[in-house]
Amino acid sequence: MERRKSSESLQVPNEATPAVLVEHLTKVFQPSLSRQKVPAVVDLSFRVGQGEVYGLIGPNGSGKSTTMKVILGLVQATSGRTEVFGIDSGKVGSRRDVGFLPENPYFYKHMTGRETLEFYGKLCGIHGAQLRERVPELLALVGLESAAGRPIAGYSKGMLQRIGLAQAIVHRPRLVVLDEPTAGVDPRGSRHIRDLILQMKAEGTSVILSSHLLEQVQEVCDRAGIIYKGRMVLEGRLEDLTQLQQQMEYVVEGGPPELAAEIQTLVERAGAKLVSAGHPRTTLEKLFLESTEDKEPATGGTRHD
Numbered sequence: 639m640e641r642r643k644s645s646e647s648l649q650v651p652n653e654a655t656p657a658v659l660v661e662h663l664t665k666v667f668q669p670s671l672s673r674q675k676v677p678a679v680v681d682l683s684f685r686v687g688q689g690e691v692y693g694l695i696g697p698n699g700s701g702k703s704t705t706m707k708v709i710l711g712l713v714q715a716t717s718g719r720t721e722v723f724g725i726d727s728g729k730v731g732s733r734r735d736v737g738f739l740p741e742n743p744y745f746y747k748h749m750t751g752r753e754t755l756e757f758y759g760k761l762c763g764i765h766g767a768q769l770r771e772r773v774p775e776l777l778a779l780v781g782l783e784s785a786a787g788r789p790i791a792g793y794s795k796g797m798l799q800r801i802g803l804a805q806a807i808v809h810r811p812r813l814v815v816l817d818e819p820t821a822g823v824d825p826r827g828s829r830h831i832r833d834l835i836l837q838m839k840a841e842g843t844s845v846i847l848s849s850h851l852l853e854q855v856q857e858v859c860d861r862a863g864i865i866y867k868g869r870m871v872l873e874g875r876l877e878d879l880t881q882l883q884q885q886m887e888y889v890v891e892g893g894p895p896e897l898a899a900e901i902q903t904l905v906e907r908a909g910a911k912l913v914s915a916g917h918p919r920t921t922l923e924k925l926f927l928e929s930t931e932d933k934e935p936a937t938g939g940t941r942h943d
């Protein structure tokens with residue numbers, strides 16, 4: 639694709655202007671004078687390098703969507719700043735090269751998938767032959783060619799998210815912002831969306847996505863930040879976050895019940911400590927649970943708006 643030339647020339651993405659810069663971002667909502675202020679994001683800082691896939695992980699209400707909306711210039715920061723490719727989010731120019739899949743995308747239900755993409759294409763200034771070429775290309779990319787003539791009203795959640803993804807990249811943006819792209823989508827559909835994100839990455843697109851589906855973040859992201867109550871609690875490269883150098887994990891199948899006690903004895907005799915024993919789960923999930931341990935509000939972290 640023609641557009642890729644600029645990103646191909648970036649040999650060292652980290653030295654280039656970041657795709658997204660978030661510096662000391664704080665956002666406090668005040669729903670009404672009578673209600674308490676809601677600090678949705680508190681002194682949050684991170685950056686997304688060009689061509690990088692960055693994951694924002696956190697339970698509901700932790701400030702992921704708010705952060706994305708500030709980056710996109712849809713919500714004004716209380717303090718701090720955000721930039722997209724070096725342009726302040728407050729300026730219209732910062733949105734030119736950005737695609738967005740909102741948390742709950744709204745589509746006109748009576749339109750077909752094809753009409754929906756034509757509609758969004760036109761909104762992005764694509765017309766005529768260019769649009770006639772781009773729409774079938776997108777439908778093929780997201781695997782909705784056979785459903786293209788059907789009204790959106792009959793689409794499954796996974797199909798809607800894929801139309802949403804296609805809509806977000808109709809104008810070949812350099813940055814794609816995906817808010818919970820796989821929420822409510824079945825595992826097969828999620829896999830498809832994951833593959834599409836990897837494809838975007840392979841083409842040099844920068845991606846920032848939010849999710850509470852940790853395994854998926856683990857599969858697609860270069861780096862991730864865990865946010866909780868609006869604050870960054872942990873950030874790093876996925877391979878670093880998920881690798882505990884000092885520990886080893888053994889997965890044993892089919893041993894007798896006494897085996898566990900024997901292993902424990904063996905470990906202690908060697909002067910080591912058995913940190914955990916149980917059924918394995920993903921390392922990122924472990925990390926997530928540890929870093930938000932004892933901090934869960936009594937409501938179980940659900941939204942309180």
Ligand SMILES: Nc1ncnc2c1ncn2[C@@H]1O[C@H](COP(=O)(O)OP(=O)(O)O)[C@@H](O)[C@H]1O
Pocket residue numbers: 667668669676677678696697698699700701702703704705941942943
């Ligand atoms: N427009 C708004 N007015 C008031 N409070 C809001 C508004 N949007 C979000 N919030 C609050 O900000 C906090 C963070 O919300 P959000 O960014 O949607 O979190 P997440 O996307 O991680 O679930 C929540 O407590 C939410 O209720």
Ligand SMILES: [Mg+2]
Pocket residue numbers: 699702703704741817
């Ligand atoms: Mg959200």
